[in-house]
Amino acid sequence: MTAGADDLPPLRDVIRTHGLDARKGLGQHFLLDMNITEKIARAAGDLSGRDVLEIGPGPGGLTRALLQTPAERIVAIERDARCIEVLADLGKTYPDRFELIVDDAMKVDATALVRPGAAIVANLPYNVGTPLLFRWLDHPAHFGSMTLMFQLEVAERICARAGDRHYGRLAVMANWQWETHKLFDLPARAFSPPPKVTSAVVQLLPRARPLAPADGEALSTVVAAAFNQRRKMLRQSLKSLGVDTQALLADAGIDPTRRAETLSVEEFCALARGFQGAR
Structure with missing residues (x-):
């Protein structure tokens, strides 16, 4: 475990101390089980020397797991002002590896924040997950991988193939320049508060070339x-x-x-x- 992690208080204590109740309007469902966050970080593959971009870290559960990897730098974008102080403490613990961007991810050029080859790893807010993915799909040369959590239905739409009932615009645009894989499901009980749907982690890897030429x-x-x-x-x-x-x-x-x-x-x-x- 990376030095400094043992000095951090338990996530549930952090949430209680700062009154960080997840807000429906922000699409928030906090992931607190470190076994699961570490599983997601491992699923992202070898992060050695790479930048990692995280969207909506909230109280920092997945962020902690990412900071235990050999990634060179973790850049997190958070718009919820209540979480800023909590995440700032991570910056103090990992001053050379963690950077917090206080902004709306929908208004930020992600390619300007991380170096080419960066990984995006995130438990995406439900209400902006798909629009964000559409923006990132245009940059297979910049992002070396994307390991993202969505509602199960959205995950199935991303990975669908022709003839599947979930096959649609999202599947075509995702699979044109990326290889898509659904890695594993997560039950509602893994989150606080539990959502009304099952979630799933999807990984997208850039293809060496698009499946076929097209504008x-x-x-x-x-x-x-x-x-x-x-x-x-x-x-x-x-x-x-x-x-x-x-x-x-x-x-x-x-x-x-x-x-x-x-x-x-x-x-x-x-x-x-x-x-x-x-x-």
Whole structure:
């Protein structure tokens, strides 16, 4: 265990002393079991010499586990003013390895805070987890890995494959440039307060190259159009793109009677290339 960890008071005592009740409006559910936080830190892989970015550390349960790894630097973004004093104590204990950013993660350029190859490891607030992930997906060259906790349903949507009932825009955009894996589930009782849903830890690793060539903006537009009317055939759902839908599908070699959930990532990329050319 890293020197200094033994000097920290138990998390439950910290929460009681500072009145840190988790707030629904901030999507907070604190993870206090150190066995679980250490399991997540181990799941992040070899962090030796790397920067680690954590979002919404709250009272610092997962942060403590990350500080016990060989990571060179932990950067945490926290917007809840009540947690600042608690996290500042971690900075005093680990002055050369822990940096606290008091800000809203949705307003921060994460790539400016950590060096290339950094890991993102976080128990993400439920209300901003998916929007944050969409922002990070655009930077596979900067982030060496992402080990993130979501609601189970969101985790399944990230890792879904064509034909799965959870397959949609999130799965296509995530798996285009990343390998996605659901690592393990966490029951509601692991949190304080317990959420009404099961949670799961997902890991995303950048691919050496995307599954197929495509412009990211064009791909996002095509995928959004296709899944916006997912029950309809593609010849109908893609009309919102404002191009010749029949020609677009024909050029990509895709049957116009198919539906969005049956298309592979590579097929969506083919449509994106055609759409970009048509524009």
